[in-house]
Amino acid sequence: MKTYILEPISQEALEYARKHLDIITWDEKDPQLSEVEAIIVRANTVDRTFIDAMPKLRIIAKHGVGTDNIDIPYAASKGILVTNTPTANSNSVAELIIGLILDCARKITYSHEACMEGLERNQPMFLSGQEISGKKAGLIGIGHIGAIVGKRLKGGFDMDVLAYDPFLGREKTEAMGFSYTDDVTDIYKTCDVVSVSVPLNDQTRNMISAGELAMCKKNAIIINASRGGIVNEHDLSQALADGEIFSAAVDAWVVEPVQKDHELFRQKNFVGTPHNGANTKEALINMGTGAVDEILRVARDEPTLTNLGLRVK
Template sequence: MKTYIFDPISEDALAYAKEQLEVVTWDDPEIKNFAEAEAVIVRTYKMTPEIIDHMPKLKIIAKHGVGVDNIDISYAKSKGIVVTNTPTANSNSVAELIIGLILDCARKITASHLACIKGLEKNQPMFLSGHEISGKRIGLIGIGHIGVIVGKRLQAGFDMEVLAYDPFLGREKTEAIGFNYTENLEDIYKTCDVISISVPLNDQTRNMVNTREFSMFKPNAVLINASRGGIVNEEALATALDNKQIFGAAIDAFVEEPVPKDHALFLSFNFVGTPHNGANTSDALIRMGTGAVDEIVRFKNKESTWTNLGNKLQ
């Protein structure tokens, strides 16, 4: 099956793809000849209606990762094209980054590093004093694979109390995991010391955390958004940080990406920005790459179990 890989993937995953499929890679001049593609693998490459229309032989789009906002799924479906993703392949890597960002903000690690570069007159200056997270309360907005890993590890490693919100999962399933459940986001904003967001970007979640919500936060609160840009209003976050309405924040996903170097948030103290780097580990890249290849192989082989897989998005 002729498969076009539009973004760089790990060497191990690429070698696996070449064993299983007829592959055209991102650096091959033939990649511009869309008309021959029967399958594609994309990371950030945008599969717009215009691009899809240039691929009359296209049967399957395999997303290398979880989020599919770079793929026009409705249009693909209208053309009879299957779209898949790799929903659990990067969960561990993203969860580890979230925990790292929580500790970074709570203990002002990046802020301390920058202060050292600028020069300090003495150790342990009060403006670099942080907070412990042990025994505190974390609020999880969204309890998918990533949220569960984050909550479980912070419970086990830091004895944190987990308060979770996810209307799709509901109270019974959330409490079965071992988390406390709330039906009201305001409970999380008003009572949690750490808040981590793991939800997709859609009409309901766009600007979910804005000026009104920041007014409810505890002054010692730390906010982490490692899901999608636009869920946290970036201008409102900068204001909240500058006015010390919240203690710290980290974002791994911005509205504009790559994030501009002169973004206003980089002027805010105790803000940490990373370039959508949650899944960027060698381990996750191999799992996502080989997982995307496997979806195409299943489709090609018309395996009876293929249509039952949770990876299929339609």
């Protein structure tokens, strides 16, 4: 099956694709799009103009989870499947979230920068952090990633986990061992750590802004490793500057790659990473081979594991 891989993927996944598919890679000049039947995409935009350039296109396989870079309704209208790899990077993203929580709580990055600038003594008070063990974590969204984060915070740090996910509901949330709330403001008002793991849409855009941040505890840590725009970046910067919350970390930005002069980098109680949650060897292999497998299912006229176009019909 003629497959165009739009961006670099892991060497292992690339070899797997070469073994099973007739591929065009991102570095080839003037690829013959008219013959392409499948594409594998990471962050590139797949809009209607690009889709129309491939009249034989049968499947758009997302290398990852989020598909806001793909015009799914248009693809569905043309009978083109859109798939993703919803669990392939879950563990890697969850581990980054936990790492960011610890970084924020113990001021690890800030301490590193202070050492590089020079210190007169060990354990300066301005680098004093806080423990997370035995405290309360709030999870907004309990998909694959949120569930892993909650279980590890509960099991590893004895945290009380309060979750909000109207799509999952109370019964399934409590079956995971988490407390449930149907009012997201309960999380802002009572939790020491708030981690958001939801897709970006009209309902979630700017869902954590000045009003929500003002509800938070003074020692609160806010983590956004899902999609840029869910946490309002300007309001977050202001809340950090004003001491409304203890610390925050962002791995997903409104404009990517994030620019070095972003206002959040002026805040010492902030940690930023470049949408790096899924950037591990294991996740890259899983996402790449998972995308190839979905294309192979189409080639064999088998059902794909995911079909995101069904959501817009």
